[in-house]
Amino acid sequence: MSQLFAKTCDGATMQTDYLRYFIDVATLGSMSAAAKKNYMSPQGISRSISALESELGCELFQRDSNKVTLTPYGERLLHDAHELLEREKRMHRSIAELHGESLKKRKIQFTCYCSPIFFDTPLFFPASGLNTAVYGKVQFLQRATPKAVDLLVDVARMAHPNFVFAGGLGLFNLFPDENAQLVKKLLDAGYEYRPFMHTCDYVLVPAFSSFAKEASLTKVQIRSHPLAVAATGGMERAITRHIGSDSIYVSSGDSAYRNRLCRMGEALTFVPGISLVFGVPEGTVAVPMSEPYTIEVGFAAHASAFREGVLAEAIGRMTEYYSKYQVEGAYELLPSTPN
Numbered sequence: 001m002s003q004l005f006a007k008t009c010d011g012a013t014m015q016t017d018y019l020r021y022f023i024d025v026a027t028l029g030s031m032s033a034a035a036k037k038n039y040m041s042p043q044g045i046s047r048s049i050s051a052l053e054s055e056l057g058c059e060l061f062q063r064d065s066n067k068v069t070l071t072p073y074g075e076r077l078l079h080d081a082h083e084l085l086e087r088e089k090r091m092h093r094s095i096a097e098l099h100g101e102s103l104k105k106r107k108i109q110f111t112c113y114c115s116p117i118f119f120d121t122p123l124f125f126p127a128s129g130l131n132t133a134v135y136g137k138v139q140f141l142q143r144a145t146p147k148a149v150d151l152l153v154d155v156a157r158m159a160h161p162n163f164v165f166a167g168g169l170g171l172f173n174l175f176p177d178e179n180a181q182l183v184k185k186l187l188d189a190g191y192e193y194r195p196f197m198h199t200c201d202y203v204l205v206p207a208f209s210s211f212a213k214e215a216s217l218t219k220v221q222i223r224s225h226p227l228a229v230a231a232t233g234g235m236e237r238a239i240t241r242h243i244g245s246d247s248i249y250v251s252s253g254d255s256a257y258r259n260r261l262c263r264m265g266e267a268l269t270f271v272p273g274i275s276l277v278f279g280v281p282e283g284t285v286a287v288p289m290s291e292p293y294t295i296e297v298g299f300a301a302h303a304s305a306f307r308e309g310v311l312a313e314a315i316g317r318m319t320e321y322y323s324k325y326q327v328e329g330a331y332e333l334l335p336s337t338p339n
Contacts, residue, residue: 016088018052019081021045022060026078029067040335092307109137109163110310111155113148115170116233117297120255121275126321127314138310144232145169149182152300156189166301166311169193172238173294183339186300192338194306195298196315197322199273199331201235202286206265212285219291223247228258228267234295235270242293259284273330277322288329296334303338 024034025045035045053060060074070078118124119142130138143151148167155165167186171179183193203222205211211221219242226249229236236251249267252258258269263283271286272295280286305311315336323333 016085018048018055019085021048022052022074023078023081023085025049025061025068026070026074029069031068038335044335109139110166111139111141111163112166112168112311113141113143113151114168115145115148115297116142116230116253117170117272117274117295118142118168120230120233121272122278123274123297123318124314125278126317130310130313130317140168145171145234146178146182149185149300152191153185153189156191164301164305164309164311166299166305167191169296169298169300170234171296171298172234173296174238174241179296187339190302191300192303192306193298193300194336194338195296195334196318196336197274197297197331197333199295199297200289200292201238201270201272201295202276202288202330204259204262204269204271204280204284204286206262207283207285209265209285211268211287214287216288216290219243219289222268222289226250226267228252228261228269230255230258230270238293238295239270242291273327274322276327276330277325306336306338 021034021038024037025031028034028037031042031045031049035042038045049060056073056077058073059071060077061068062071114124118140124140148169152165152167155163169182171182173179186193203211203217205217211217214221222243223246225247227239227243227247228250229239229248231251231253236248239245239248250258250261258267259281261267262269263281271280274297276286299306299311299315301311306315319333319336322331326333
């Protein structure tokens with residue numbers, strides 16, 4: 001126990017997350033079950049366990065095709081791992097209590113610059129009614145992702161204890177180089193970036209259309225109809241890159257107007273998969289693309305904001321809600337690993 005704790009304090013590669021995954025695998029008896037519990041792939045859990053075994057220099061599990069069982073080394077580690085994580089919880093509770101008392105004595109302003117995907121979908125819905133008692137002011141402001149990043153970089157220079165800033169970003173996988181540059185800007189400014197979920201755009205078609213009976217739509221099928229796209233949030237750029245601009249009939253930030261055009265059969269439009277949790281507009285059907293693109297939803301903030309306060313509470317509520325009401329293929333929750 002003391003050796004593990006010393007290594008952690010010295011900043012070695014061991015992570016307490018690895019110990020959590022180890023405990024879950026040991027308790028559930030399955031890499032797959034532990035992966036499901038932590039919203040990870042079985043391969044990700046396996047890599048984490050392998051990293052822990054490499055750090056300790058021993059095998060923790062006997063693996064066969066049906067289950068995994070603890071080795072003598074794993075049995076010895078299990079008690080110590082529980083003890084170490086309990087110490088970590090006590091440490092965080094103690095610091096949080098002290099910090100909470102400190103917050104009550106100050107007027108903290110919390111501002112989160114959010115991509116339109118947070119407002120054009122029900123993404124923030126589970127986070128309503130947040131506890132804002134210790135904050136003098138809380139704001140969630142819509143900004144395009146590149147603008148949100150620029151604003152966060154600018155405010156990072158303030159470094160004022162009475163201001164907390166965060167960002168909710170939407171990154172299309174169609175623009176990998178741009179995404180890497182945005183994340184690098186955030187990291188260079190002292191922020192952490194943590195992915196929250198992957199989703200993809202669905203094609204919204206009239207309920208009476210023959211497309212409504214299709215299992216998926218090809219690019220050729222989509223191009224064959226006029227398209228109505230969102231003018232903000234990156235959808236227009238994504239559709240232009242993925243489908244082409246020739247079929248774009250309307251570009252508007254008014255989702256109700258785009259949906260009405262769709263319902264009347266005048267245009268196809270698009271909705272992020274996360275929207276399907278709450279259904280689709282009356283008179284329409286959401287059909288997946290046969291070649292979809294991905295939108296990564298993530299948060300940027302300083303480490304302390306992820307641990308406590310408005311952002312931590314919002315992410316916690318969203319995670320709890322969307323882990324219960326997943327629509328197959330519409331979105332995937334991601335492990336909250338800092339970059």
